[in-house]
Amino acid sequence: MKVVVLRPVPTVPEVDTRDAPVVGRIGxxxxxxxxxxxxxxxxxxxxxxxxxxxxxxxxxxxxxxxxxxxxxxxxxxxxxxxxxxxxxxxxxxxxxxxxxxxxxxxxxxxxxxxxxxxxxxxxxxxxxxxxxxxxxxxxxxxxxxxxxxxxxxxxxxxxxxxxxxxxxxxVVAAALRLLSRDRPESALDVYRLSVILGTSYATTLRHLPNLKLASPRDTNAWLKVPPGRLKARLDRGVEPPADRRRDVLVVGAPLSGVPVHAETGDRLVIPGVTPSQVHAPEWLAVAGTTAGAYFADGVVLDVVDLAEPHTGLLTVEAGAGWTLAVEAGPQPVGRQPRTRSDR
CATH class of the missing domain: 1.10.10 (Arc Repressor Mutant, subunit A)
Structure with missing residues (x-):
């Protein structure tokens, strides 16, 4: 393997790990x-x-x-x-x-x-x-x-x-509650769960048997389903995005009060509504309405190309009405801002 050496390595504080919250080396x-x-x-x-x-x-x-x-x-x-x-x-x-x-x-x-x-x-x-x-x-x-x-x-x-x-x-139980599930019942459930957790589809699948939330037989079968195929079931009827690596998140009233995280190119699908019922920041552009999608036909919003992070409210005036806080931005670059404890 060709080794790539990156110089200079960013300077960071020296850390004493002797009291780190771990169990030592494995095995x-x-x-x-x-x-x-x-x-x-x-x-x-x-x-x-x-x-x-x-x-x-x-x-x-x-x-x-x-x-x-x-x-x-x-x-x-x-x-x-x-x-x-x-x-x-x-x-x-x-x-x-x-x-x-x-x-x-x-x-x-x-x-x-x-x-x-x-x-x-x-x-x-x-x-x-x-x-x-x-x-x-x-x-x-x-x-x-x-x-x-x-x-x-x-x-x-x-x-x-x-x-x-x-x-x-x-954490997985909290995410499943947002899907009204006790455990995943399909590959599509696993994909939607992975988007909420902020994990990849494959790593989520492989971890489910450790949590006793799926059998190895089911997870092996679901691993054969490409995530792109699952995303296409969620936004069917709308022009496919240029990059299917981006996430497709189905949003609704259950997510009210939970920050929704998105990036440039991601899609938000809102089932059972019309464009006139949706009020969103200008950086959430209407891509179209679904037809024959897995859920009830609805509105699809695309996160436009953002140069910096944005936070805004997505409001839907349908039924009792609901509002989501959406945090979106470009892929990270440079140094991540520090978040330290007060210890």
Missing amino acids: GRGRMGSWQQANKVANVAAARAHGALEVDLSAPRVDVEAAVGRADLDLFWRPMPRLFGLYVSEPDAAVGILVNSGLPRGARRHTVAHELGHHLLRHSTTVDDGSTIDIGGAVDPLPENGAPRRWTDQEMGAEAFAAWFLMPRR
Whole structure:
């Protein structure tokens, strides 16, 4: 594998991880042995990290960027065509995380959690390409030429930590309630769940058996359904977007009071309404009305090209009426603003 060296590495404060909220290295004498062991230890490590980093588990999405700040780490975003992320931890040097800003949102958030796992599990410097982070087809797999994925003990530990940190039982249950579900019943349910959680479709699917929310048989069948096909069921009748990697989020009254996160190019589908009943900020443009979509025909809004983050209210005057707070912006770049605890 060709190693890409990025210079200079951003300067971040040195961090003492001796009292970090972790359980130490995974497995006896640093050996993990199996994914079952990795998930067992990562579940405990993620739960401890949630408490120590003051993660709100009542919300339907984990704020992983804020957790990184509370861990006294700096997070940087940068386009890196051949890499997903880096965790830098060298003797007498700064400690920090660098993530490919060009990844889809769910893959970016998973990569951030993966690199945070390296830090909290006291791992050494790691360069993560597609062979060490499993986002299941969100981007072209790396390395090329069909080379097998290399799951070392260290990578297995960080990967399991990422899943448990972003998808603990309480958070997944909160997201399922917004879908009026106790558990996913179809591939489409899993896709919609992943959008609310801010995780990739494939990583969400693979974690559901760990949560006892789906059988391996169902998840293996649903993994064969491309996310693009599911998105097309939600916005059928409207011109397809230029990039199907973008999310399609079905919104309605159940999401009132829950911040909706979107990015340039994402789509919001509002079933059962007409354009005249929808009042939205100018950066949410009407793309058309659905016809024959999975839900009742309705209005489709596209997030236009934004140069900076925006927050606005989406109001629907249908039935009892409802309002959503929508936060949207471009893909991140540069240094993530710090969010520290008061400890």
